[in-house]
Amino acid sequence: MQLKKLSLIVAILSGLSACGTTPKNQQPVSNPQSQVQKAQPQENLDANALYTLALSKQGASRIQLLYNAREAAIIERNWLVLEQVCFELETKASVDHVQNKLYIAFAQKEQGKFESAHTILQSVDAQLKLAEHRGWHQYLTGSIFASQKLPKKALVHYFKSADIAQQNKLTIAGLDNDIWSALQQLSSYALERFDRGSVIQQGWVKLAKYHQVYLGSTVQLHQAMNNWQRRYKNHPGSFIIPSEVKSTINLAPYQATKLAILLPQSGSSERLGAALKNGFLAAMDKSQVNEIYFIDEMDSAELIERELQKVQADFIIGPLLKSNIVKVKSSSFVAQSAAIFLNEIDPEDAERIHTEHYYFALNPEHEVEQAMVHFLAKGFQKPMLLAPNTPSGQRLIAHFNSQWQNFSETEPEAGFYNNSEDMVEVITQLLEVDRSQARIKEVKSLFRSEVESETRSRRDIDAIYILGDAIETRLIKPYLDVNVSTFAERIPLYASSRSYSKQIDKTDKGDLEGLYFTELPWMLPDAINERNLRDTYARLWPEQADIEQRLFAMAHDALNLIPELKQLSKIPGKEFDGLTGSLSIKEANQIHRKLSWGQYHKNSIRLVSLDERLPTPLFMQKE
Structure with a gap:
């Protein structure tokens, strides 16, 4: 799928030159894709080798090799070489310089150089004569906004790009996927505000609204998608439908009825473990959990492993202490189980996160x-x-x-x-x-009087x-x-x-x-509607310290989060209103409050x- 996307990028961006006018006394630059096929002696060279070879040549041969290197760099995702090649092409008068600037902005965006990429896009804003240039310019601008977690602003540019593409029969690689990704981050209220404009825009927004309303209900979602297809024939969002209907099956919530909960039941943190235990037990009243097995996280790794293997729980919560999280991660049972750890992730673990391990911390x-x-x-x-x-x-x-x-x-x-x-x-x-x-x-000091x-x-x-x-x-x-x-x-x-x-x-x-x-809403008067829970807590534990009250709320939320986790992790804009705040899942499966x-x-x-x-x-x- 990624290779297909990159090939489309090559095809679209390479084709931009063909639509421009050729300066007087200069030969038109032919499509670089066709030249890749003709350049048999270099067909086995990678982007860096092609770039190095180009620097040893002069005239048309140099330019053609730079084009070949440019395309190879995109296919290889070698953004640094792509940038270097484009800077070299900037010195050539026969090159479409607007197109080349878009290549540079694209390369810098892919390297995370968002500020410099944005500056380049602004610099060519007044030079966008071709529809292809305008379409890609809007798309790249939108993708930079998206990278800064501003999906609403990104969509303004994405929809302009989509309209240009539709009106001029263009294909802008990556645009449809990125529109869909940004739409999924919006609330229902924000989607309503976008439900206007062109037919392309309205079709996208209504597709996102159906997906949001019927997510998790495969039959209803399938029916809604069929109705949408009849209304918006040949809409670019049609490719989303099969995968999204299938994904609702993968987003079926965890069916956890037996929990293994690791918390401190000995040592200096025993008091904290008791507060957590109270929260877990209180949350059972409105959950599908039937059995909870508490395991002392202060035990040895071997003893914890034996207990987990014996219990064979559907889901694991805990430990609380970061050092104990490191310890239990060596467990073979934990490695193959879904779990919520009650602390934050270590930075060195962020790159190799287990897809079903989540991190929930009262992070200041x-x-x-x-x-x-x-x-x-x-x-x-x-x-x-x-x-x-x-x-x-x-x-x-x-x-x-x-x-x-x-x-x-x-x-x-x-x-x-x-x-x-x-x-x-x-x-x-x-x-x-x-x-x-x-x-x-x-x-x-200068005056005697007061x-x-x-x-x-x-x-x-x-x-x-x-x-x-x-x-x-x-x-x-x-x-x-x-x-x-x-x-x-x-x-x-x-x-x-x-x-x-x-x-x-x-x-x-x-x-x-x-x-x-x-x-935390739990700590404030009238911030939540759980009046019965508040009254019960005040009656049973009237003198608990603030930290114990916060841990009670944390445990209560952790248990109630289990059936919400898959959707929270897949839908960026989705939130769960808990006792500890409005909860969402950010990068590296971290639960954000x-x-x-x-x-x-x-x-x-x-x-x-x-x-x-x-x-x-x-x-x-x-x-």
């Missing part, structure tokens, strides 16, 4: 990314981040900064505090209040993000309230779930008025909906 990086997306949607230019001077605090601020740089030219301010004593110093330095105080002191004064803080900070725990946040916020200038507009304050504690809130909400924070937003308001907490439009990468913001 998800919250940091969610806050960053909101800041960008609000147009904040200079956020200030405060965190404890610990490995965790440094890691989270580094993660925020690395993500932020993809979307903004400004650099966030960051401050690390070692303890409660130096919080004031860190804040006054970051807000430059200390400079204001020094100026006031200097002015007062001088009225008011400190001023810097005016460019437009949001403050606190990554401290609940106690630290209750110390930091009053300092911020005092040190932000009364002449300045009130700076909005944000925090992560570390800043929130149900236990501390019972007796001390402090002066947290106006503070926004992300949190989108948390709820809460705000302290009039000595209570209210749910709020904040703007979280996906940001456009910096290099594409002028698009």
Whole structure:
């Protein structure tokens, strides 16, 4: 299938020159595909060898060998050589330079050089005279948006490309597959907004809507597809139908009735294991699971393997501790079983992920990314981040900064505090209040009489993000309230779930008025509809710590995720609303959480909906 796609790319892009006009006093360049067949002496050379040979030639022979090398590079997926060949062809007057620029953009896109590829596409925007050029230009632009996880913007260009292709009887290799991939990432609401425009566009969108509604129901989906085919005859989406109907069988949910759950039942983490066990047992009420076998993940690998072989469970959940995940992965039973591990994947394992092994962690990086997306949607230019001077605090601020740089030219301010004593110093330095105080002191020294004064803080900070725990946040916020200038507009304050504690809130909400924070829906009042579950939990475990409550929610979600996993992993836009947030599956089978937003308001907490439009990468913001 991939080779067929590449062959089509060769055919389409190679054909672009034939449709252009030939400059005066120059010989027309013939179709490079036919020349590949004529060039018998070089037929066994690869792209790099052809390129090297071309550099030793002159005139028409050099150009023809470069064409041959270009086509070979596409078939071999040797994007670096393709780029080098095209740069060499740029120096030749007889070459279709718009076509060659599209080749370069294509090569750079395939190498992940999205910014430079986008710059090239912009540079030829005014030179697109041929339909073939316009069609490929729109497709390549859309594919760059898709690479930045912006399917809505990608589809705008994809549909323009599809219309050009349909009107001019062109085939643009890869376009149909990429349209389908982008459509599958949209919600039903977003699909409705795209259900307009040309017949080609409407046909695609309706196909995606049918697929979304009837996914998992083979008979109904097959019937809907037949109706669609009668309405949209000869539509390019027709090729999708057989494979998608077949895929509904492969997306049949896991039928797990017997679970093996590995959790810590001894040692220092036993308390965490007990909280998880409570969550699993509570989730059984509304699941098809009939049997659960708990295994101590602290046991040896050999003992765990014997227990797993004895139980012969349909599905495995756990372990919780990352070191124990590494240990149980050596198990032959785990290797052939579907499983949810209750921690994140190790980076070195990302490339060799088991297709039926999923990773579910209460990852604080998800919250940091969610806050960053909101800041960008609000147009904040200079956020200030405060965190404890610990490995965790440094890691989270580094993660925020690395993500932020993809979307903004400004650099966030960051401050690390070692303890409660130096919080004031860190804040006054970051807000430059200390400079204001020094100026006031200097002015007062010039006058004998009393001088009225008011400190001023810097005016460019437009949001403050606190990554401290609940106690630290209750110390930091009053300092911020005092040190932000009364002449300045009130700076909005944000925090992560570390800043929130149900236990501390019972007796001390402090002066947290106006503070926004992300949190698991389970931890917030009125964020979920599971009233009976809440009441039961409060009755059975009224004094559990925050970490135990979060692990209870995690276990509850892990069990309920089992029948959803296949669809979540195959449909990028699909989410599962759980106690720990809106859950989706990203790359490397990692379960990603989108948390709820809460705000302290009039000595209570209210749910709020904040703007979280996906940001456009910096290099594409002028698009």
